[in-house]
Amino acid sequence: MAGKSTLNRLELTPVRANVTSRYQKVSAMLKAIHASEDREAAIKKASAVSEKLEGMKLKQAAALVASSVEETVSYMRFPMEDWRRIRTNNPLERIMREIRRRTRVVGSFPDGHSALMLSAARLRHVAGTRWGTRRYLDMKWLEDQAREEGAMSTRGP
Numbered sequence: 001m002a003g004k005s006t007l008n009r010l011e012l013t014p015v016r017a018n019v020t021s022r023y024q025k026v027s028a029m030l031k032a033i034h035a036s037e038d039r040e041a042a043i044k045k046a047s048a049v050s051e052k053l054e055g056m057k058l059k060q061a062a063a064l065v066a067s068s069v070e071e072t073v074s075y076m077r078f079p080m081e082d083w084r085r086i087r088t089n090n091p092l093e094r095i096m097r098e099i100r101r102r103t104r105v106v107g108s109f110p111d112g113h114s115a116l117m118l119s120a121a122r123l124r125h126v127a128g129t130r131w132g133t134r135r136y137l138d139m140k141w142l143e144d145q146a147r148e149e150g151a152m153s154t155r156g157p
Contacts, residue, residue: 039077095123103115
C-alpha cells in the first residue's frame with residue numbers, strides 16, 4: 001500500500017509542475033495584453049497571444065482570447081488616467097467585503113429580511129459618508145464626447 005501511494009505521488013509531481021508552469025506562462029501572456037500602451041497594440045498583442053496558445057495546444061483558450069479581446073480592451077477607448085478605475089471593480093469589492101464582515105459578526109439571521117436590512121443599512125452609511133459622495137471618475141471626457149456626437153448627428157453625413 002505504501003509503495004502504491006508513493007508511486008502515485010511520483011507520477012503526479014511532473015504533471016502538476018507542468019500545469020503550474022503553463023499557468024504562469026499563460027497568466028504572463030494575458031497580463032501583457034493589458035500592459036500595452038494603446039488599444040491597437042493590445043489587439044495585436046492579443047492575436048499574438050492567441051497564436052501562442054494554439055501552439056501550446058490550448059485551442060479553447062486561444063479562441064476565447066481571440067473572440068473577446070474587443071470587450072476586454074474596451075476601457076482603452078477612455079483617457080489613460082482613467083483606465084485603472086474603469087477596468088477594476090475595487091470600490092464594489094470594498095463595499096461587499098464590508099457587508100460580508102458585518103454579516104459574519106451576526107452569524108445566523110432569523111430570516112432573509114433581517115440580512116437585507118443590515119446590508120441596506122451599511123449601503124446607506126457608505127452613501128452618506130465622504131467615501132460614498134466622492135467622485136470616482138472625471139465625467140468631463142464623456143460629456144465632451146456626447147457633445148461631439150450630438151454635433152456630428154445634427155450636421156448629417
